[in-house]
Amino acid sequence: MRSHSRIGNFAAILCALVLGAALNPLLGLTATRDVVSAGEKASTGFVALTTLDQPADAVKVHRAMGTVTTLKCIDFPKCSKHKAVKTEIVWNVKTTAGIDYTFLRTYGTANNANEGLNYIALSNDTLTETSASTTLSTEIVANGLSRAIGAYAHTAGTSTATISKTFTCATAPQSAQKAALFTASSGGTMHHALSFTQRSLQVGDQLAVTFTITLT
Numbered sequence: 058m059r060s061h062s063r064i065g066n067f068a069a070i071l072c073a074l075v076l077g078a079a080l081n082p083l084l085g086l087t088a089t090r091d092v093v094s095a096g097e098k099a100s101t102g103f104v105a106l107t108t109l110d111q112p113a114d115a116v117k118v119h120r121a122m123g124t125v126t127t128l129k130c131i132d133f134p135k136c137s138k139h140k141a142v143k144t145e146i147v148w149n150v151k152t153t154a155g156i157d158y159t160f161l162r163t164y165g166t167a168n169n170a171n172e173g174l175n176y177i178a179l180s181n182d183t184l185t186e187t188s189a190s191t192t193l194s195t196e197i198v199a200n201g202l203s204r205a206i207g208a209y210a211h212t213a214g215t216s217t218a219t220i221s222k223t224f225t226c227a228t229a230p231q232s233a234q235k236a237a238l239f240t241a242s243s244g245g246t247m248h249h250a251l252s253f254t255q256r257s258l259q260v261g262d263q264l265a266v267t268f269t270i271t272l273t
Contacts, residue, residue: 120148120149120150120151121148121149122146122147122148123146123147123148123149124144124145124146124147125144125145125147126141126143126144126145127141127142127143127144128140128141128142129141129142153213153214156216156272157211157213157214159272160211160218160270160272161173161211164209164211164218164220164238164270165209165211166206166207166208166209167209172240173209173240174220174238174239174240174246174248174249175206175207175209175220175238175240176204176205176206176207176238176239176240176241176242176245177204177205177206177207177220177222177236177237177238177239177266177268178193178196178197178204178236178237178238178239178247179196179197179202179204179224179233179235179236179264179266180193180194180195180196180197180233180234180235180236180237181195181197181231181232181233181234181235181255182194182195182234182235183234183235183252184235184250184251184252186237186247186250190247190250191246191247192247193235193236193237193239193247193250197231197233199228199229199231200226200227200228200229200230200231201224201225201226201227201228201231202224202226202231202233202258202264204239204242204243205222205224205242206222206242207220207221207222207238207266207268208220208221208222216271216272216273217269217270217271217272218269218270218272219267219268219269219270220238220267220268220270221265221266221267221268222265222266223263223264223265223266224263224264224265224266225261225262225263226258226259226260226261226262226263226264227260227261228260229260230257230258230259230260231258232255232256232257232258233255233256233258233264234252234253234254234255234256235250235251235252235253236250236251236253236266236268237249237250237251238268249268249270
C-alpha cells in the first residue's frame with residue numbers, strides 16, 4: 058500500500074510539473090530575460106539590439122490578457138450580493154497602429170521630447186548596470202561626448218525604430234565603451250544600457266551610435 062501511495066504521489070507531482078510548464082505561457086507566467094548585444098562596425102560605431110523573451114533581436118510585445126467574469130445576483134431584487142459563476146481568460150490582437158503608437162510614445166522625439174527614451178548617454182566604464190540600475194556609472198559630461206538627444210526614425214507599419222546620434226570628440230581625447238538611452242537631458246529614466254569595445258577618440262574623431270529597437 059505504501060509503495061502504491063508513493064507512486065501515486067510521484068505521478069501527481071509529475072503531472073503538476075508538466076501541466077504547470079504547459080500553462081505558464083498561456084497564463085503570462087513565462088520567465089523573461091532582458092539580453093542586450095552590440096553588433097559593431099569599425100567605421101560607423103555600433104548598433105544596439107535589445108532582446109526580451111529571447112526572440113532574435115527583438116523586444117517581445119506580449120498581447121494583453123483580459124479576464125471577464127460574470128457576477129450573478131443571488132439576492133434578487135436587492136442584488137447586494139453577487140457570486141462569480143463564469144470567468145474567462147482571453148487575449149487581444151496586437152495591431153500595427155498600436156505598435157506604431159508604442160514606438161512613438163516610448164522613443165519618439167516630436168511629440169514627447171521630454172518623455173521618450175531618445176537621449177543617448179556614454180560612459181568609459183565597463184558595464185556593471187543591472188535591472189535595478191537607474192543611472193549610467195561615470196557618465197561622460199565633457200569633450201563632445203556628453204548626453205545628447207538622438208534622431209528618432211520609424212516607418213509606419215514596420216517593426217523597427219532607431220535612435221541615432223553622431224558625437225564629435227572636442228577639447229581633449231576621450232574614450233567610451235558603454236551607452237544607454239534616457240528620457241531627459243539630465244536625470245530621467247534609463248533603459249537599454251549596453252557595452253561595446255572601447256573606442257579611443259582624438260579631437261575631431263566621431264562616434265556614430267545607433268540604437269535599433271524591434272517590436273514583434
